[in-house]
Amino acid sequence: MNKPEEQSTQLERRARQLFDESVATLDARTLSHLNQARHTAIEAAHKQRVVMPRWLIPAGSMAALMLSAVVTFQYLKVYSHSDSRDTGTQTVTAMEDMEIIASNEELDLLQDVDFYEWLDTADAAESESG
């Protein structure tokens, strides 16, 4: 059984011949799919090969860790110095900032922020006095 070509029986030879024939007459659709699958696999191998060198993985992890530490430190610093009553206001302000950044509105309207702040304060003062 070491070399099928030498000791194969008629059944084995016949089976191999039929199998080869069935492979040779595969339909175009199947061949096309197999071709696509091969290219997908090659692409996957290429992506795997150009992945960053392994020594960069711990370096990248360390950088990410340091960045998150810095962000956390800044966050704690800001909120430890602020009045606890202001925390809610700051959160709302931050949310509003995010909404402004995320919106598709024209940013030209937001250039004169000082003017709008003054207008808001003036309105508030007027309503209080009135």
Place this chain on the structure above:
Amino acid sequence: MFDTLAPLPSLPSMLGTGAPAEDEVLDHTQALHKFLADVEKRAFQIARTAVRDGDEALDIVQDAMIKLARNYANKPSEEWRPLFYRILNNRIRDWQRRRVVRNKLFGWLPGNFSDDDEGSSNPYEGIATSSHGPAEQLMLNTAMVTLQMALRELPARQQQAFCLRNFEGLDVAQTALAMSCSEGSVKTHYSRAVHTLRERLGDSW
């Protein structure tokens, strides 16, 4: 045919000292491309015989190719063939397990009576693309369908041993690697497969 290829650079060596040379990457990619083009059709037929569904067989072969390319492309090219068929066999086995579970859960539903692929047992398949005459091709296809049906009745390990040894031409050691078993087991499975097939197909084979 890959015996003639030059030894491929290992992936660690390509990654270790900066970017690999472009020529090395091209050679490696071409070798892998050539290997996959060589095995894909035979692998598809082996998978289709096992799962009885052309589309499922295509998915299984694609998965096997991607896994080989991602995880084992850095291995020496001589090892690709048994590794590829090992992955393929594992994929086929996973699919068969899922089918058993699916049939147990949903087999009572209408429309789940059979998983057989009508296309695989179509005796007229390939006639248009064959170099044989229609009558001869029809005879070949009918014989192939008979062989596939006999193969499907074999236990999975015997079926694997017969396909890998006889169809794919792997030697005993490569088949043992592909089947994750000893060489002695390969010989036993193969011998039993041939014996059973001869009983079922008759002396005319």
